[in-house]
Amino acid sequence: MIKARYPAIAVVLVISLMVFAGFQTVLAAVPQAGDRLSLAGAMQNPQGQGVKEVEVAVLVNGQHVRTVTGEKISTDKSGSFLSEFIFPAGTLPEAKVEVAAYKPSWKKLAPTAVQVLQTGVDKDGNRLFQAQGDFGLARTITPAFWLATAILLLVYIIIAAELMHRTLAALLGAALVLFISYTAGTFDKNYFILSFEDAIAAIDMNVIFLLMGMMIIVGVLKKTGMFQWLAYKSYALARGNIFILSGILMVVTAVCSAFLDNVTTMLLMIPVTIEIAVTLKINPVTLLIPEVFASNVGGTATLIGDPPNILIGSYANLTFMDFVTNLVIIIAICMVITVTCYIYWYKRDYLKADVKDVGRTIDFMKSEYRIKDMKLTVMGLVMLGFTIFLFVIHGVLHMEPSIAALTGAMVLLAISRADIVEMLEQEVEWPTLVFFIALFMVIAGAEETGLIQIIAEWVLDVSRGNLTLAVIMVLWVSAIASAFIDNIPFTATMLPIVAFLNTTIPGAETGILWWSLALGACLGGNGTMIGASANVVTVGLAEKAGYHISFLGYIKACFVPMLITVVLSNAFLLIATFVRPLTMSR
Structure with missing residues (x-):
C-alpha cells in the first residue's frame, strides 16, 4: 500500500517543480521597473x-x-x-x-x-x-572629396574635348563614382563617395518624365505636318528676311518659355526651326543656339519658366507675380541684347540663306508644308493645351510638372491610337535622358563629399554683413557655377545660404538676394551646353537630326552673351539695392 503511493508522490513533486519553474519564468519575463x-x-x-x-x-x-x-x-x-x-x-x-x-x-x-x-x-x-x-556637423576634406571633384572635372574635360560621346562620358563618371565607393570605400570610409541608394535618389525623375512626356507629344504632332506649316507661316511673316525671322523665333521662344518650362518650349521649337533652316539651306544650329539662349532668358522672368525659379519660389514663398514684377524689366532688356548679339554673330551664315525668290518660296512652302491630318492635329493641340494648363496650375494642385506631361502624352497616345513602341523607339531621345541620369549621379557625388557646399560657404564668408557685396557674390558665383554645374542642385544648395543672408545683412529683408540667385542660376546656365536642361535637349535633338554642336563651339557662341546678360543683371540689381521702392516689391 505504501509502495503504491511512491509513484503518486513522485508525480506530485514533479508537477510542483514544473509549476514553480514556470512561475519563476513568468516573473523573469515581467519587465522590472x-x-x-x-x-x-x-x-x-x-x-x-x-x-x-x-x-x-x-x-x-x-x-x-x-x-x-x-x-x-x-x-x-x-x-x-x-x-x-x-x-x-x-x-x-x-x-x-x-x-x-x-x-x-x-x-x-x-x-x-x-x-x-x-x-x-x-x-x-x-x-x-x-x-x-x-x-x-562640419565638412572635412577627405580623399573622397578629391576623387569626386576629379571625376566631375574629368567628365567635363572629356565632353569639352569631345574624346567620347557626352552620354558615355557621364556614364563612365557615374560608374567610377560607384566603383570607388564600393571597392576602396568598403575598406576605408574616407574613400566612400556615394551609395547606390543615394545615386538612384539623386536622379530627378521629374525632369526625366517631363522630357519623355513632352518628347512623345511632340512626336505625335510631328506626324500631322503642323511644324512644317508653322515653318511656312514664320517664313511668310518675315517675308524671307532671315534676320527678322531669327528675331521672331527668338522672341517667340522666350515668351513661350516664360509660360511653359524652357525644355518643353525647345522640344516644340526644334522641329519647326530645322524645317525652316532646311528650306533656307542654312545650318539649323545658327537658329537653334539663339533660340535655346532666348529660352533660358525668357524662362527667368516667371515662377514656372525655369526649374531654379520653381525651387526659389517654393522655398521663399514667392508668387508668380513676384517674379513678373521684379524680373520682367531686366529680362526684356536682356532679350533685346540677345537678339542683337546673335543676329550680329551669325550675320555671315544668315547672308548665305537661299532667299532669291521670296514669293515663289512662300508659294512652294504653302503647297508643300500643309497639315496632313487635321483630326490628329486637333487632338494633339487639345492635349497640348491641357498639359500647358496643368503646368500653369501645378503649384495650386501641388503636382509635379512631369505628371502633367505624362498625363497629356499618354492620353494623346490612347485617343490617337499612335504606336507607343514606335514613339519610344523613334521619338524619345534616350541618349539625352541617360545623359541626365548619369550626370545627376556624378553631381550627387560632388554634393555628398562637400564640393558644392564649400562653394556656397565661401560666398557666405566673403559677403557677410555687406549687402552690395552679397548681391554681387550671389549673382556671379551662381552664374559661373551654373554654367559648369547643373543649376538645379546648385540652386537647392544655395537656398539656405540666401535665407540666412536675408536675416543677417541689413537691407536684405527686401528679398533682393532671391533675385540675385534667380538671375545668376538661370542666365548662367546659358554658358555651356550642360549648364541647363534645355541646352542638353537641344544639343541632343540637333545631333539626332544630323547637326553636331561641339562643347567648345557652344561656349564660343554662348559664353560671352551670357556674361553680357549677367553684367546687365548686376547693374539692375545694384540700382535696385539703393532704389528699392522702384524695383523691388518685397
Whole structure:
C-alpha cells in the first residue's frame, strides 16, 4: 500500500517543480521597473540643413549603450533621430549622457553632453526621462572629396574635348563614382563617395518624365505636318528676311518659355526651326543656339519658366507675380541684347540663306508644308493645351510638372491610337535622358563629399554683413557655377545660404538676394551646353537630326552673351539695392 503511493508522490513533486519553474519564468519575463530615456535630436550642417544617414552613438558615463531594440541609430532624410533606452532604476538623471556622431566626408562629432529631464512615471513603474538636442556637423576634406571633384572635372574635360560621346562620358563618371565607393570605400570610409541608394535618389525623375512626356507629344504632332506649316507661316511673316525671322523665333521662344518650362518650349521649337533652316539651306544650329539662349532668358522672368525659379519660389514663398514684377524689366532688356548679339554673330551664315525668290518660296512652302491630318492635329493641340494648363496650375494642385506631361502624352497616345513602341523607339531621345541620369549621379557625388557646399560657404564668408557685396557674390558665383554645374542642385544648395543672408545683412529683408540667385542660376546656365536642361535637349535633338554642336563651339557662341546678360543683371540689381521702392516689391 505504501509502495503504491511512491509513484503518486513522485508525480506530485514533479508537477510542483514544473509549476514553480514556470512561475519563476513568468516573473523573469515581467519587465522590472527602471529608468526609461527617450532621446531625440538632429544633425545639421552649418546652414541648419539636416544631414541624413549619420551614425549616432550614445554614451552614458563614458560607456556606449544600446537602444531598447538593439538597433544602430542613424539619422533619417531630414537629419533627425529618435531612440529609446532603458537603464537600471536610479541611473538617471545623475548619469552623464552624451551623443557622438560620424559620417564620411564630415568631421566626427566628439561626445557632447545633453541635458536629461524627468517627465513622469509610466504604468509599469518606469521613471520616464527625456533628452533632446541639435548638433552641428562640419565638412572635412577627405580623399573622397578629391576623387569626386576629379571625376566631375574629368567628365567635363572629356565632353569639352569631345574624346567620347557626352552620354558615355557621364556614364563612365557615374560608374567610377560607384566603383570607388564600393571597392576602396568598403575598406576605408574616407574613400566612400556615394551609395547606390543615394545615386538612384539623386536622379530627378521629374525632369526625366517631363522630357519623355513632352518628347512623345511632340512626336505625335510631328506626324500631322503642323511644324512644317508653322515653318511656312514664320517664313511668310518675315517675308524671307532671315534676320527678322531669327528675331521672331527668338522672341517667340522666350515668351513661350516664360509660360511653359524652357525644355518643353525647345522640344516644340526644334522641329519647326530645322524645317525652316532646311528650306533656307542654312545650318539649323545658327537658329537653334539663339533660340535655346532666348529660352533660358525668357524662362527667368516667371515662377514656372525655369526649374531654379520653381525651387526659389517654393522655398521663399514667392508668387508668380513676384517674379513678373521684379524680373520682367531686366529680362526684356536682356532679350533685346540677345537678339542683337546673335543676329550680329551669325550675320555671315544668315547672308548665305537661299532667299532669291521670296514669293515663289512662300508659294512652294504653302503647297508643300500643309497639315496632313487635321483630326490628329486637333487632338494633339487639345492635349497640348491641357498639359500647358496643368503646368500653369501645378503649384495650386501641388503636382509635379512631369505628371502633367505624362498625363497629356499618354492620353494623346490612347485617343490617337499612335504606336507607343514606335514613339519610344523613334521619338524619345534616350541618349539625352541617360545623359541626365548619369550626370545627376556624378553631381550627387560632388554634393555628398562637400564640393558644392564649400562653394556656397565661401560666398557666405566673403559677403557677410555687406549687402552690395552679397548681391554681387550671389549673382556671379551662381552664374559661373551654373554654367559648369547643373543649376538645379546648385540652386537647392544655395537656398539656405540666401535665407540666412536675408536675416543677417541689413537691407536684405527686401528679398533682393532671391533675385540675385534667380538671375545668376538661370542666365548662367546659358554658358555651356550642360549648364541647363534645355541646352542638353537641344544639343541632343540637333545631333539626332544630323547637326553636331561641339562643347567648345557652344561656349564660343554662348559664353560671352551670357556674361553680357549677367553684367546687365548686376547693374539692375545694384540700382535696385539703393532704389528699392522702384524695383523691388518685397
